[in-house]
Amino acid sequence: MTDGLKQFRITPEEFRVFSEFLERSCGIVLAEHKQYLVQSRLSKIMSENTFSDLKALVSALQRPGANQLKEKVIDAMTTNETLWFRDIHPYDILKNRLLPELHTEQKKKKIRIWSAACSTGQEPYSLSMVIDEFKKANLGAFGLGEEIIATDISSSALQQARSGRYEMLALGRGLDKDRLMKHFSENADGSWTISPALKSRVRFQSINLLGQYSAMGQFDIIFCRNVLIYFSADVKTEILRKMRRQLNTGGYLILGASESLPGLSDCYKMIHCRPGIIYQAI
Template sequence: MNITEQEFEQFCRYLEQACGILLAKHKQYLVESRLGKILQEGEYKSLGDLVNTLSRPGNSELKEAVINAMTTNETLWFRDNHPYEILKNIILPELAESRSGQRLKIWSAACSTGQEPYSISMIIDEFKKVNSGVFRLGEEITATDICTRVLEKARAAEYEMLALGRGLSQERLKQFFEPGKNEAWSLKKEIKSRVRFRELNLLGLYTGIGPCDIVFCRNVLIYFSTERKRDILQKIHKTLRPGGFLLLGASESVADLNDLYEMIHCRPGIIYRAK
């Protein structure tokens, strides 16, 4: 498939408008590799032909397939480790004391195949075992992603050893998983039951999200323009309770939104408290 510069730019504009993802000029190879099957099966003459079809009303399934193909779903268990240590040693102890009479609500944005929200659930389980009686009204983790394909995998909560080996210790594997079908491992019910998954585009409305005590939005803002990042962070703030916590990726920040968020240095790591 030969993609002209004009067609590539046309597709980049469509993709950013549809889901916010910014594609760099040198990423043309990514479009060729990820959309090749869709172009072939749909018998589209060119990438421009595909974009023109996407732009017409009534092509929601095609749009979903294209977004699924172009979404980067890089994830692993307990990614970067220190955010989860901060969660266990700083955030949960504070919330256990200040909001003991409320249900703990957490949002995992851009959750991919479920490793992040399930890692959060494991941390909660470990915290509750050494702090009996906390969060008596329970915990609820809402996990969202724009990609329907990864959400199906996340809901199944079954992982092969290759995926489990990325960040999950043998101790936690034995504690939180049990042997499943076809050499896969199934997450135990008590960890899985805290998490509910739903489709959500970060560019759209956050209906039904919040009020949250904690929001994980890690390693996703890097794919958006400065203007869209700002808009997303403002909308996330509206989902947080006053004093709630936001955790971003290591290379991400709230930029100049100091009127909305207070930066907290945890050494290692930085978290943000909603004002």
Template sequence: MLSSTNAITPGGYDRFRKYLQKVCGISLSDNKQYLVASRLGKLMEREGIDKIELLVDRLERGATASRLREEVINAMTTNETLWFRDTHPFTILKDRILPEFTKAPLRIWSAASSTGQEPYSISMVIEEFKASKPGALKAGEKIVATDICTNILKHAKQAEYDSLAIARGLGADMQRKYFDKINDSTWRVKPALTSRVEFRHLNLIESFSSLGKFDIIFCRNVLIYFTAETKQDILKRMHASLNPGGYLFLGGSEALSGLSSLFDIVQCHPGIVYRAK
């Protein structure tokens, strides 16, 4: 069993780091041996693998490589999220951006949807906007939500959350308005919200042109896990996926670098959003 960082040799860790970056873009720093040990220990024990080098061998050449790859990516993916995370992006969406799309079909992409809080928060914003602007968005709206983690996507599609998850960023009034109570500890997002959300499995380092064009992209708190080169490649391809004048939201600690020719910065006080040139 991979029970401690002592079980990870420098060479083995380096091999695993390179493999992980190759298959999903996640870039581990030099000192994440403990993270690897804690997240992969149970998987390796179940598979009868006691060294990280042997796991990489199986991932690259074994008969079960495809299944193991999915499980390793699921284990190594960080899925920290909450409702209306950081607040201001959703305020910007409702007050400044949605009014621009009242007459055309609206397509939004949540590019790292995790357990679903972001796309469902976006759907709530749309519902609130339509209530405040009767007749708005008559042409319809669609939210495409993607993530690399298959386990997380299954949870997101169910749209069911316990009381602890609900409390992370969501007020009681919104809970009553947009959720149906299943039992004393579980709530389900109402069909009016889930009906406009479509979940898909997607690896951002691979082509996403098949998703089509979007008016708005939320790609928040995921690019921090990639190298600078991979980040730039993803952002360039996201620009190509935006309609002219479309908007890109990034996380609070993320920013465009060297791509001013593709995006204009829109200051919103608080927060910023990027408009595709």
């Protein structure tokens, strides 16, 4: 434990005020027993800014011109846990059902997919691999191209994602050797960089899911996986309604394995794929 962390104590009132700030800023809801998480993730910021307690940090966040500090705090509190081809079946559904359907139905426009809360890029690059493999098996598919918009609130995660460069430890989490050799090149320092062809299909940008998405345009598919679990029920419902407005009618929403739609039958229709569930915009 660092010296900064030893001096960092949280009272119940400080935790409450900080939790309200975090939910107001990015939607994340902290359970009451998560004080240890705040301590571990904010200890570096507390030490660098010589804050003696969480109250001092919250006070600083509320001052004018605190945007940079606010960004650092949100960045530290954002979960960047991610895998390549996480849960696998969403990618099988994309390959075996959704891409063939889009190939058949859409001849005159670019295919657009949104990877929401993309973290360090594993999900959008996994999607790009699936598209690449589908196109090689179906010559002439998607003649007008494909675009994956990958968004996150974490600036450090987006910086990593844009680089397309990963250590072997990160690549070992869900990426098989065949895809590694096919889609990556090894660097002198032992890291690996994703191929320019896959990278060119993906565009990263900063998006707070509490904000508006209308400027992003319309999508055929939205992947929003393993992020809604951190939001309150009301915020989750609001986000899913806003996402419906960005989905083409008949387009698809793919959520995480433990996530579901909270009574949005006027927006989406549940489709069982066995394995996996997807939601079609109605």
